[in-house]
Amino acid sequence: MAPAIVVHRPSPSGGRRVTVNGTILGLAHSDRDLIEFLRRAGLENAEARVLGDAERIEWRGGHAHEYEAA
Template identity: 85%
Template sequence: MAPEIVVHRPSPSGGRRVTVGTAILGLAHDDRDLIEFLRRAGLEDAEALVLGDSKLIHWRGGRAHEYEAA
């Protein structure tokens, strides 16, 4: 079973915290950051995960692919 990938709600200053399981990968400001975090975490084909309609990524507290605070 793959670890849960969570892109958390946008922070007030912009960007979204990214976690895989219990590990915090960083603060993503765009899809490129998210792809790089997932690649560094060893997830294969991170670009396809992010840009496709992957059910492995859980976008919380905001719309997918939006990184600015509302």
């Protein structure tokens, strides 16, 4: 079963909270941050998950790959 990766809505100050299976990994300000969080969490092919297969990540409250303040 694939992990539940969620990139939450942009915060008022910028950045998006990232969770995997409900565990907070951090506040991403770019795809580069997101890739690093997933890599540190031990997920294989983190870059492909972020840049190649949008169905594996749930982007909430905004467009995928946008991290600016809401």
